Amino acid sequence: MMETSWFTQSDGQAVFLRKWIDPHTKPRAVLQLAHGMAEHSGRYKELATYLAANGIIVYANDHRGHGQTGERMGIMGFFAEANGFERAVSDLYEISEKIKQDHPNLPFFILGHSMGSFLVRRLIQHQPHICNGVILSGTSASKGLIGKLGLMLAKFEIRRLGARAESPLMNxxxxxxxxxxxxxxxxxxxxxxxxxxxxxxDPHCGFISTTQFYYDLLYGLDKIHQRAEMTKVNRSVPILLISGSADPVGSFSKGVDKVRKSYLSHGVVSVDLHLYQDGRHEMFFETNRQQVFENLLTWLNEKI
Structure with a gap:
């Protein structure tokens, strides 16, 4: 069963929130899901329904500038006027506090896909003791110099077009x-x-984001890979990486393996990688997604 509500963040912005719970199954844990760029939380109905049927309550919000939240804001592909990436991370934290208030005795996990994985990776730097486990799907390694150049280009696009303008070039x-x-x-x-x-x-998918959004995203991607920030991660919290070997975001497995090695090198004790042969970017929507669901559930069961 899916429930919907609006959650008001500390700055007054209302964020659309979905909750999946099976009334016939005793809850064993709760999972907060952060969706990716140019999509929305409703796409994860199949995964969330599967997990709920197995005792995992699932919450997922539409980020600022996405889905129902973006519609209420009146602009898609836009986080905020300033510090948008960090604001989106704060949204996840504030929602997590509400979730844990509602389910104080259940183990709490966080899953982020693609852009959502970047937000989650920043969240566990700010709040290292927030959860019992982290799942990162379709994530990426540092873009290095290319990322720095991208930040410069995004700044140029903001000056050229304005912060709220779509940027076909960046897209x-x-x-x-x-x-x-x-x-x-x-x-x-x-x-x-x-x-x-x-x-x-899907009218809420695949839109071109704003110049400011691209700047915020590239800022976040750079920030999460900085050595000083990586050292803030709780070394005892288990991390699961999920990727397809044909995912270009994860550099066809090379990038996501760099992420795995980076967490291990910073002392994280448990870092698992589920790499699916020939899988592309969205493993929760792949031809073998049932296998992906089952393997995720097995991992969660081991950590509960």
Whole structure:
């Protein structure tokens, strides 16, 4: 069963929140899910329903500038006028506090996909004792110099177009390379053409984000990889990485393995990697997603 509500953040912004709970199953844990860029929390109905049926309550909000939250704001692909990435991270934290108030005796996990994984990685730097386990899907290693150049270009685009303007240039530079050799512009997301079509036809998916959003995203991607920030992560909290070997965001497994090694090198005791052969970016929407769901549940059961 899915419930919906609006959660008012500390700065007054209302954020759309979904909750999945099975009334016939005793809850054993709760999981907060952070969706990716240019999508929304409702897409995760199949995963959330599966987890809820197995005793895992799932909460997921539409980030600022996304889904129902973006509609209420009147702008898509935009976090905030300033410090947008950190504001989106704070949103997750404030929601997590409410979740834990409602379920004080249940183990608490956080899952982030793609952009959501970057937000979660920043959250566990700010709040190292926030959860009992972290799941990062479709995440990426540091972009290094290319990321620095991207930040400079985003600043230029803000000056050229304005902070709230869409940036087709940044969109093309970010995603254009992912589409090479594939049948459609969104095929890099999944081998399941039905899932790709559903994304393409969803009015809350695939939009072009603003110049300010790209700056905020690149800022966040740079920040989470800084050595001083990596040392803030709780070394005893288990981390699970989920990726497809054909995911360009994870540099076709090389990038996500760099993330795994980075956490290990900073002393995190338990870092697992579920790497799926030929899987693309969205493993929760892949042709073998049932296997992905089951493996995730097994991991959660081991940590509860």
């Amino acid at each position: 093309q530079l970010s995603f254009g390379q992912y589409q090479k050799g594939l049948p459609t512009s969104e095929s890099w997301l999944s081998r399941d053409q039905q899932a790709v079509n559903a994304y393409f036809n």
